Amino acid sequence: MAPNVLELTLLLWLGAVVAGIVGALTGLGGGIVIVPMLTLLFKVDMRYAIGAALISVIATSSGAAASYVREGYSNIRVGMFLEVATTAGALSGAFVAGLIPTSALAVVFGLFLLYSAAVTLRAQHETAEPVSPDPTATRLNMNSTYPVAHGHAAYYPQRVGLTWALMAVAGLLSGLLGIGSGALKVLAMDRIMRLPFKVSTTTSNFMIGVTAAASAGIYLSRGYIDPVLAMPVMLGVLVGAFTGSRLLVAATPAVLRTLLGVVIVALAIEMIVHGVAAWI
């Protein structure tokens, strides 16, 4: 029994608010909540779900960006430099997406979520030691400061080349799956580049919007973006993203990481089951 338009709109809006808050706080974009919600709860076809996820990612990115830019959390130079790799990767991924059956796509997405969760949970047990400026990052003028409780703290991005290569993979995945693949971005900036957690999430937040916009034209012309699904998703996510961006200042990254890891594992298992069931 399919829901009517009014029910769908209201429920989707509520879910999208949550997606926006989670997306803005974690730098993952709302896609990670929107896709499973649409496919599992509302039995929406994966391609419509991906179209809606694209909207939610851009809405999260732009909705939260205004305050992140003003507060001085996101590092535009790091973001822009890595964005070259991501956009190029996304461009190639989006072309392949139309050739892969949706059930396989769901399984790939699920496995990707499981991997993200594993790395997210493991990351917590490592502690970042203070580092000195990296010559490449210094040459690229990436060293910067970010707001802390009292004033600003300096940080020095590390291993720029390796991070850049990982971003190309992140871009390919996001083009393939129609999500911002923010998890891979946040983790690469957090663990490899060794940026402060909030700088990683807010810079990822900037990047996911640009990456998603790169595949928007393709999804729009293929008919993946349905206005009836897009409207509540977009409005809900924007409200959530505005709220989330204000919560970020007070939020503790450690708690968020754990919570997020658990949620992602649950969703990943559901997605894989869903995809495999459609296959058989």
Next chain:
Amino acid sequence: MEQLLGWVLQLGVLLAAAVALLGGLFYVFGHAMQAADYRVFQGEPADVTTLGGIVRGAWHLNSRDIVQLGVLILLATPITRVSLSALAFACQRDRTYLIVTALVLALLLASLLTG
């Protein structure tokens, strides 16, 4: 410059939301009790997948096209953001990042045009 960027983003997002809300309210009140079945992918008709179709439809106050116009405005915000960043790097005479940003913009436009 950062302040201006933040302000432009906020304005773009609010405009997109207002347009989508307007179209969405029209649609929901017209079709509230209609079944919303998206289990089978059917694609979308040309009026909501092409720029011309969306603008024409929105001009004739077709609710689905008004929502889609809001979606288009939202999609334009990251592109606007990259463009403004390019402008900011040009003002700072930062040649490296002007090239980097221009490259991102070129890739973005290339993917939008090929789609």
